[in-house]
Amino acid sequence: MAFKLRRKTPFEGSGLILFTRVEDAIKAEKLLKGANYVVKLVAPPPSLRKGCDLAVEINLVEQMGIERLLTQKGAAYTEVTPLKGDMEPLDIVKITHFGDAIMVKAANMKLTFDKNTGAILNTSGGGCPDIPYLHNELIGKKLNEAPRPREFGYTLCALMLDRAFMESLKLLDMETETI
Numbered sequence: 001m002a003f004k005l006r007r008k009t010p011f012e013g014s015g016l017i018l019f020t021r022v023e024d025a026i027k028a029e030k031l032l033k034g035a036n037y038v039v040k041l042v043a044p045p046p047s048l049r050k051g052c053d054l055a056v057e058i059n060l061v062e063q064m065g066i067e068r069l070l071t072q073k074g075a076a077y078t079e080v081t082p083l084k085g086d087m088e089p090l091d092i093v094k095i096t097h098f099g100d101a102i103m104v105k106a107a108n109m110k111l112t113f114d115k116n117t118g119a120i121l122n123t124s125g126g127g128c129p130d131i132p133y134l135h136n137e138l139i140g141k142k143l144n145e146a147p148r149p150r151e152f153g154y155t156l157c158a159l160m161l162d163r164a165f166m167e168s169l170k171l172l173d174m175e176t177e178t179i
């Protein structure tokens with residue numbers, strides 16, 4: 001069965017909040033989503049990186065309110081920059097099909113599952129200290145029964161594995177709908 005790749009739809013008047021530290025990008029995304037801003041954690045184009053491989057994509061119309069909130073909450077960021085011309089954030093999530101298995105890669109973390117049963121076949125990647133624990137907690141469990149990695153992991157690797165996990169759940173739902 002072939003999947004159609006979903007086309008990324010950028011924000012109207014898209015911009016990026018740039019950071020020097022991964023932790024700051026994660027904190028900013030959480031704060032902004034908590035304040036009901038529509039934002040997305042992305043990888044900035046290499047020419048815009050400021051020491052961190054993550055950025056938060058925003059709608060520039062909301063820039064003043066976003067900057068005000070980040071400042072009030074003490075969330076560090078380097079700058080907000082518009083995306084110009086053919087500049088585009090890089091998608092953190094990549095999907096690869098292997099017959100009955102699907103691998104979802106989010107940054108450096110990978111999760112592979114059986115598309116017929118939903119069982120998690122493997123996790124790999126990352127060098128964070130919680131990876132072996134996360135791996136043991138997920139392997140062999142069905143996606144819809146397994147705990148989310150962000151519930152028991154505390155590193156960037158856990159965050160990226162959680163992104164792969166959530167995307168895998170969406171793919172499994174799509175696969176189930178087509179059967």
